[in-house]
Amino acid sequence: MKPIIQAEHVSFSYGKHAVLKDLSLTINPGEIIGLIGKNGAGKTTLLNLLLGIRANDSGYLTLFDEVPGGPLSKQNIGSMLQGDLPIRGVTVAKLLTMAAAHYSTALQPNQLMRDLALTELAHRRLTALSGGQLRRVTFALALIGNPQLLFLDEPTVGMDANAQQAFWERIKALKAQGKTVIMTTHYLPEIEQVADRIFLLQGGQLAFKGTFAELQRQYQQVEISFRTALALTTFESLAGVTAVTQADHVVHISSTAGDQTLQALVPYLSQLHQVTLNRESLATIFVHLTKEA
Numbered sequence: 001m002k003p004i005i006q007a008e009h010v011s012f013s014y015g016k017h018a019v020l021k022d023l024s025l026t027i028n029p030g031e032i033i034g035l036i037g038k039n040g041a042g043k044t045t046l047l048n049l050l051l052g053i054r055a056n057d058s059g060y061l062t063l064f065d066e067v068p069g070g071p072l073s074k075q076n077i078g079s080m081l082q083g084d085l086p087i088r089g090v091t092v093a094k095l096l097t098m099a100a101a102h103y104s105t106a107l108q109p110n111q112l113m114r115d116l117a118l119t120e121l122a123h124r125r126l127t128a129l130s131g132g133q134l135r136r137v138t139f140a141l142a143l144i145g146n147p148q149l150l151f152l153d154e155p156t157v158g159m160d161a162n163a164q165q166a167f168w169e170r171i172k173a174l175k176a177q178g179k180t181v182i183m184t185t186h187y188l189p190e191i192e193q194v195a196d197r198i199f200l201l202q203g204g205q206l207a208f209k210g211t212f213a214e215l216q217r218q219y220q221q222v223e224i225s226f227r228t229a230l231a232l233t234t235f236e237s238l239a240g241v242t243a244v245t246q247a248d249h250v251v252h253i254s255s256t257a258g259d260q261t262l263q264a265l266v267p268y269l270s271q272l273h274q275v276t277l278n279r280e281s282l283a284t285i286f287v288h289l290t291k292e293a
């Protein structure tokens with residue numbers, strides 16, 4: 001499959017402040033990518049390079065096989081960035097109708113407003129909307145051209161629980177339609193569910209690119225529990241084990257290398273009962289990884 005986005009050895013600095021350093025990535029059509037990283041890691045900067053808002057200092061970057069900001073990108077990309085909408089005096093319906101006129105593949109504004117529960121705001125001016133309502137309109141604006149590729153920068157910030165739920169449902173629907181979505185977010189439980197791959201931006205590079213399951217395997221801290229008649233000392237020196245405790249006849253093992261610990265437990269399996277294993281959430285792994293850095 002031909003990648004929709006390719007970056008090779010891309011670097012970018014704000015003056016002397018190097019933000020992206022020799023970064024390479026490939027994104028295929030239909031992928032949902034969760035771009036995560038600490039505040040200031042460079043997520044928005046990377047989106048800005050991909051959108052052609054800023055130019056990389058060095059390296060090679062293409063979208064749809066052309067440089068960012070090219071004609072194919074303009075027709076096929078939708079974006080939801082942080083900050084205010086440039087036009088605020090118009091109504092929601094007018095804004096979406098004006099935007100739709102720029103695309104040959106545009107969605108029908110009334111239908112989109114119905115889908116995103118914006119109909120009751122249709123005749124309100126943007127200046128009269130709350131922060132969360134504005135975010136929902138900005139999302140509609142990103143979708144209006146029915147783009148193949150979406151860049152969403154912290155899209156759910158300011159949305160209430162209903163709006164967030166509707167947003168994630170829409171992302172799943174976009175995935176089912178084969179759209180490509182690159183999304184930055186600090187809401188890790190959701191991205192853990194939806195993203196095909198997680199990109200962790202750290203120190204100007206992608207410290208991790210892969211599925212959440214791969215991330216769990218690579219960086220996992222696991223908790224293994226079971227009942228056994230064996231002595232606790234049996235488990236203390238096994239690979240990866242950092243702590244062994246016992247409570248109510250249940251042994252709890254903490255490990256920083258779950259796969260190795262599980263392999264080391266195999267010879268004892270016939271003497272272990274009611275074995276459970278808990279893997280870490282993305283949020284917990286994120287905290288470990290970014291602390292280590």
Ligand SMILES: Nc1ncnc2c1ncn2[C@@H]1O[C@H](COP(=O)(O)OP(=O)(O)OP(=O)(O)O)[C@@H](O)[C@H]1O
Pocket residue numbers: 014017019037038039040041042043044045046
């Ligand atoms: N216009 C600018 N001029 C100078 N430095 C900037 C500018 N914009 C961002 N930076 C710096 O570049 C770094 C990366 O910023 P960026 O906004 O890309 O981070 P981010 O990962 O999106 O952060 P957050 O999660 O807080 O949104 C930060 O250290 C930031 O202070």
